[in-house]
Amino acid sequence: MAEPLQGTVIDKDATPASEKADAVSVAPPESPGSVWTRRIIILAFWAVVATLGLPHWIWTTSIYRAELPAEQMTRWSEGHACDLKYPIHVALETGSLPLDQLKAIAEKTENTLNLDNGQSLFSFQISALDDHHNATHERALTASMQQQSTSKAPSANLLSMTPTLELTHGPMDSIGTDNLVAFLVNELQQIFKDEQASITYLLRHSPFHAASKGFNLGTEATKAIEKRTTRAFKYSSTYHVTFSLFAASASPSAWDIEEALRQYIKPLLRQLSTVSDFQIDTQVQLFASFSPSIAGPQYDEATNSYKLLQSDLSGFINAAEWPLSPSIGSGPTLNMVLYIPGPGQTPLLLETGGNSWTIPQWGGVQILNPSEKQAGRLTTSDLEPVMLTFADQLISLLGVPNSPPSLAMRIASLKRERATSLILSASSTLGALNRLTRKLESIAIPPSVATSVDETISHLEQACSNLREGRYQLAFENARTAEAEAEKAFFEPSMVGQVYFPDEHKVAVYVPLLGPMAVPMIMSALKELKSFRQAKVKTS
């Protein structure tokens, strides 16, 4: 049985509710003054929190985020900022034809070439070379026409060391301008076809693909380009090239590498020095054993030789024991390895034939079976075939295109390709940086990043305009700077090394510290708000 209630409780500003309130003592009603004093006190506390505490908290916990040109970055990453076009300047020169006729041929050729694919990446600008031609743009090719009295059909020959097409044709009256133009058009298209294909391939899956719509890339060509690009190193302004002689036994322990390099490798690298710098080092390593993970050479009785299985080629390099560490300094290292099998394993051949192979994006390997007289020291003449193979491997590892046959033009073509891929890479880095800074609100953005981004954008713009003007060396250099700046911005150490300050930590620090203060303040504020509202309702 419940006891009757001793006293009923009455709210402080409510009137007595029932007649049974006889036993209840009620506190005297508060004077409005004291009510207001309390309200002011609470308000004062909140004011301190809002005017001092909150700004102080924000000020001490905020991080510096530099302003980034987000809109421009997006434009670049989405490919709207630059419309990639590759004007190709070809100059016609001749000793025999009058200038008027030459100009006519040039104009006709240009019209025909640009008519065929009006919206393509490459636009040809053919000019007749006279004495006072303007040298503002780079000449991609000089067609030197020579008239011969006897020859009927025109023929062309591309020089290897200079971008010159030697064209011989019969007398103008017999061959006719149209035929000559048709021949020239065909030649030029052939020369630039592969490059156009590879640039189209580069742009195909990038935001800049709009520019490459005009060119149809066949599956065969795609495969060839894919093969070439996966083999090549990523572009770098400096490459280290290490030539290593690995001998399975104690000999040969010497090679005339300095002379061999001077004769066979340095001329090539001098040509490539407009694209990258090369630093060469060489080493001799003895007692090089195979890595335990490969099956090793198998004796083949039929040929009385040792065969290296195809499956062993990828694991041939004994990374654990062979000192092939990358060189110090920036830039990747291309490893050129010459392996001399031990006396018990000669001749060592590959199962598939040949004696050399390339390891994509790492280097090239060659096996040399020494003769008796080569046992102690490899001379320059011994090294000649080795060095020529190394040169071939070097070219393919650096991503130099396989055609046209002129080395000078291949390097020019490489420059255009590299400029394009650098622009693409810098743009996508900008996009990534933009997304990163938007997604991670708590990441700090130091002012150096903003400067780098500005640099990147200005260099990208310059590269783009240089490209459209046909100044490929400048475009390439600007793109290189832009890419380096973009990488610098993205990998800014103070941004990458974000302090690990997890949310749990914040809870663990803030709750015990602020909880005891916040709870009474919030409760009192709510209560007072409630009573204030009630009082208002009552008076109204």
Place this chain on the structure above:
Amino acid sequence: MKLRDLLQLSSVLALFTLSHASSIPNQEYSEHLYLKPLANDHLHADFNFTATTPVADYDAQHFRYFPRSLAQILQYTHTTELHLRFALGRWDEEQWGSRPRNGRREGGTGVELWAWIEGQSEEADERWSDLVNSLSGLFCASLNFVDSTKTIRPVLSFEPEGTHPSGSGGSQLLHGMLPHEVVCTENLTPFLKMLPCKGKAGISSLLDGHKLFDASWQSMAVDVRPVCPSTNSRKDECVLEIQQTVSMALSIPRSMRDRHNPIPRPPPIEEIECDDSKVWNGHDTCYPKPSTGDLGWSLAKVFGRPIKGACPLGDADGAGDISLDVPLERTVEAQGSASSETEPSGLRKFSLQAATDFDVVLPRQDTVSSSSSTHPPLYASRQMTGYGQERGGMHATLRNPHPYPQKIVYLESLPWYLKPYMHTLEIQHGNIEKMFYTPALDRVRGTHLELVIEIPADSTVELNYDFEKAILRYTEYPPDANRGFDVAPAVIRVLPRNVSDPADGNNQDEYLRTTSLLLPLPTPDFSMPYNVIILTSTVIALGFGSIFNMLIRKFVLLEEVPASPLKTKVTMLKEKIAALLGKTSKKGSDTKPSEEPGPAAVIDPNAALNGSTDGSALTNGSAKLRNVKG
């Protein structure tokens, strides 16, 4: 094929004014092993590998015997001379005599590194930092922890071993020590990789991490120095020399233990020679005789394997790849040696043969060989004194056993958290001739103290100073903070005496190092930050909460206190349950069905009238209850 043609063409076209510089055949490689039995059944083995390269080849980065990985680091950091030491254990000077190679190829416990680097002070500092970081990667050691606080620039303690061109005064000497580093197999592997024969042939085939790091004392050293015919010779006459040294003192019984059963156990009873003179000797009791004479050992047994033939790169005619320093009367059997030679002093020299295993066997011999250990130049020890977490003292004892006075350079590289009071520095029985002192800066650099002390003949010099222990920041403590902090050994250079005694042959300066020390620092309780947070919160809760409540509360008499809504609710619930219980009990006793408890509707008007607050609703609720009961 086309490319080949092109290349040849271009190479022909290219003009070269430079004539083909024929590679000078001063690329040499030699190796040597020195063995000497020590007192107390120990064996001293000293491996030395020397390779040279012409400076021209070095500059053009053509490497043959010189390791490419190290050379590139030296070039990148403009280091002209490098000395790197990995050491473990202690050389027992009292028993074994003077230190091998006069202590010039050993370092303090852990890792020690000093190098001459080109450049002005700031530039040199940067290159030094690059150097230690690169070497750290190359040797798998924590050398990257040699930062500015552990780097000093000694003035008197070290002198370049190589010939530096007289014009280049821009080289700076920097020195760093890591006493805490534990030297182990991962440091030996890169060391062996730098050798031309890679531990697969030659004396380096003996080097095995299991034995090397099991030694009582071992020291690995890498020394790179330029060697020129004279100081003013042209640069292309010079060669760069790299010396790799491994020196160790092995306990012979310990290293001859069965590898598969390494736990020491007493040998079977049949193999023990019992001492019959003891009265308790019986068929089941054996008192082993103390071993006398020289222990039998062989290279294959001590090192676990024989030498796998010669490393066929060195000069083949140079007999003496291996020298064994034993008395003349000691029996020595060599297997697989190309030539051997015995000197009157008893020193045996052997040369190796390619592709033939070589071993030296010294059978057990009862004649006690007179171990003629020479006195070291100096005995040095250093201890920490004092107690408590605030202060301490350093006490170094330097004893000169020779009948002539000696001059030494005493170098201390102290961490910044050990702050010496220089006014307390005092020396007894000797005198300080010169002093170089660089005071420490907190978290920037450590103390560098160099003293030139003259030690009188046959006397002991004591060096004392007090220091204060700093309190580190919370994050500066290592995970094992209570272990203490290692203080690098003091390096003592005994200067060559002016009066050179031809009998002594003691013209070169010698080095010795004290042991490293453990400095206990005041260590905080690492849960402290959280305790601080909790304590602060409690104080704030108490202080702020009570003051705030006092300010905003209204004070009423106890009986005037309005009941809290929660309390009334709980009471209501209680009463409901009580009512329910009461009803069921009533039902059980009185079978007569009672009237419907209609008054549920009775109270509603009241509640609707002024049920605006909880309090009044409660009043109504109790009224209702009473009504029900009534």
